[in-house]
Amino acid sequence: MVSVITKIGRLALKNPLIAASGTFGYGQELRDFFDVSELGAIVTKTITVNARTGNPAPRIAETPAGMLNSIGLENKGLKDFLSNKIKSLETLDTKIIVSIAGANIEEFEILAEKISSAGCVSGIELNLSCPNVIHTMQHSGYRLIAQDKKAVEKVVKAVRKRTKLTLIAKLTPNVTDITEIGKTAESAGADAVSAVNTLLGLSVDLKRRRPTLGNTVGGLSGPAIKPVALRCVWELAAKVKIPIIGIGGIMTGEDALEFIITGCRAVQIGTAHFIDPAASRKILAGIKTYLQKNKIHDIMSLSGTLNNNKDK
Amino acid sequence: MEQFIAKIVRHKKIAPQYHVMAFKLPASLKKIRPGQFFEIKVNDLAVPLLRRPFGAHKIEKNLATILFKIVGPATAALARKNPGDTVDVIGPLGNGFDIGHGTRTPQNALLVAGGHGVAPLFALAEAILRMNRKNKVTVFIGGRNKEHIISAGEFKKIKCRVAIATDDGSCGTKGLVTDVLAGALSRQLRTADSDAIETRSTTIYACGPRPMLRSVAMTAKKYDTPCQVSMEETMGCGTGICMGCSIDTASGKKLVCKDGPVFDSREVIW
Numbered sequence: 001m002v003s004v005i006t007k008i009g010r011l012a013l014k015n016p017l018i019a020a021s022g023t024f025g026y027g028q029e030l031r032d033f034f035d036v037s038e039l040g041a042i043v044t045k046t047i048t049v050n051a052r053t054g055n056p057a058p059r060i061a062e063t064p065a066g067m068l069n070s071i072g073l074e075n076k077g078l079k080d081f082l083s084n085k086i087k088s089l090e091t092l093d094t095k096i097i098v099s100i101a102g103a104n105i106e107e108f109e110i111l112a113e114k115i116s117s118a119g120c121v122s123g124i125e126l127n128l129s130c131p132n133v134i135h136t137m138q139h140s141g142y143r144l145i146a147q148d149k150k151a152v153e154k155v156v157k158a159v160r161k162r163t164k165l166t167l168i169a170k171l172t173p174n175v176t177d178i179t180e181i182g183k184t185a186e187s188a189g190a191d192a193v194s195a196v197n198t199l200l201g202l203s204v205d206l207k208r209r210r211p212t213l214g215n216t217v218g219g220l221s222g223p224a225i226k227p228v229a230l231r232c233v234w235e236l237a238a239k240v241k242i243p244i245i246g247i248g249g250i251m252t253g254e255d256a257l258e259f260i261i262t263g264c265r266a267v268q269i270g271t272a273h274f275i276d277p278a279a280s281r282k283i284l285a286g287i288k289t290y291l292q293k294n295k296i297h298d299i300m301s302l303s304g305t306l307n308n309n310k311d312k
Numbered sequence: 313m314e315q316f317i318a319k320i321v322r323h324k325k326i327a328p329q330y331h332v333m334a335f336k337l338p339a340s341l342k343k344i345r346p347g348q349f350f351e352i353k354v355n356d357l358a359v360p361l362l363r364r365p366f367g368a369h370k371i372e373k374n375l376a377t378i379l380f381k382i383v384g385p386a387t388a389a390l391a392r393k394n395p396g397d398t399v400d401v402i403g404p405l406g407n408g409f410d411i412g413h414g415t416r417t418p419q420n421a422l423l424v425a426g427g428h429g430v431a432p433l434f435a436l437a438e439a440i441l442r443m444n445r446k447n448k449v450t451v452f453i454g455g456r457n458k459e460h461i462i463s464a465g466e467f468k469k470i471k472c473r474v475a476i477a478t479d480d481g482s483c484g485t486k487g488l489v490t491d492v493l494a495g496a497l498s499r500q501l502r503t504a505d506s507d508a509i510e511t512r513s514t515t516i517y518a519c520g521p522r523p524m525l526r527s528v529a530m531t532a533k534k535y536d537t538p539c540q541v542s543m544e545e546t547m548g549c550g551t552g553i554c555m556g557c558s559i560d561t562a563s564g565k566k567l568v569c570k571d572g573p574v575f576d577s578r579e580v581i582w
Contacts, residue, residue: 022553022555023554025552029552030553032313032314033315033402054555057545059556060362060548060556060557062362065359065361066361067361067362067548069554069556071554071556074565222358271361273553274363274548274551275362275363276315
């Protein structure tokens, strides 16, 4: 028997696999293919205070071993979430983490407060890093909150005051130094960081000489970004003490283990769900096979064990 | 909907760039409606990464046929598959065309296809004729030139009337298929003609590029004729979770993969 249980702050997970925000709806949509109770947790599609209709079509463009999306946080808003989505989330036998995004501090506070009192929710992930929505909190010159240290500090501190739930700050790789942002989130009270959100990208439709996406730019995800995500995790692991949740192109058990060895205590599966709704089942089976083969009893004994090349 | 590994049983190149392929369905699969589609992963590599949607072209017991045009690496990879090979399939997905039931069937169905938009319309024509042999099906097929006019013979074989339009006049009428459709509706209105088909039992079904669908929708509105359009939008997943294939409708944003692909033409905000 191998143990795959893990902990993010006070949040105990039966296994380290978490469905990434925006790739698993609100937990029910893929039930014909996959039982969410097989997952450690799910992060919901991001909720905003008011409903958002998202960006113009096309919103998806495939790229080599990856895809760009420019959905733009389409969702029905907080009120609909509380009155319609919560009920079905309650029935799920997995931990529920709600992703939230505010246009200002006050919106983050409202979202955190309402969602914390919803009962079945175990954690909040702050979406500070959606590349498809412009950060408008202050005229800082930054596109995303997660590029702006001061804004990250303010948001995390404000939300921390309003929730006892496990608080996760989702970081962007589109920065000069991700560890600066990670350390800021940590000192402001985050229980964990998730890294990384999508990379800002552009796809060109040569025939029409236009950007492929309706919103011009979008977020790159999928296997193409795995090396960038691993590098970000590796840098963070050296600088922050709070748990790191790895995200970026995980398609197999081996991919997930690479993130854990690099320093993660859990991982999120995203784009893989678009291709295979049951991807997480196969990833977990792959992890268990590796552990058994290598006689490792506790997956967490692997976390952060990446050898330094200088070591003999 | 189910996810299954499907064995390819037939594969035929029917024209330069156009292929038809039949694959086995699991016995447990629910009945497939014309207009529904399958999401196919053409290999187990990261390139091409995503599945591709294909409308059901022919629906038989335990067998589905798709018709596709080679437009990129995924369809090119699919075209290299042989009988006996397998593909990973999710489906059937989407709502499909509404052809009523019992006595409420489209007595005069006008099917409008742009290029490989014929794909789901063949299954639809068969279903309409199966419901009632007296139903009339006319298929309007448009394309750039005769190389892009697909399936006309297949429709004739099942006793559909076929009208063709090409941009260069190399086959059928020179011009737009939507003009041919408008001409037919106008004649029908003027003459209540030989077939004695009443205008009110006419229904239009269309599949093709968006500008064509828009034009068909305008024509349908002008002649006050019910019209269903199968919309196309780039999809990420096909299962409704990525929210990539969103379109504007009278009742807000809708997903082509989950709420569609078939919409009432009056619902769509063109």
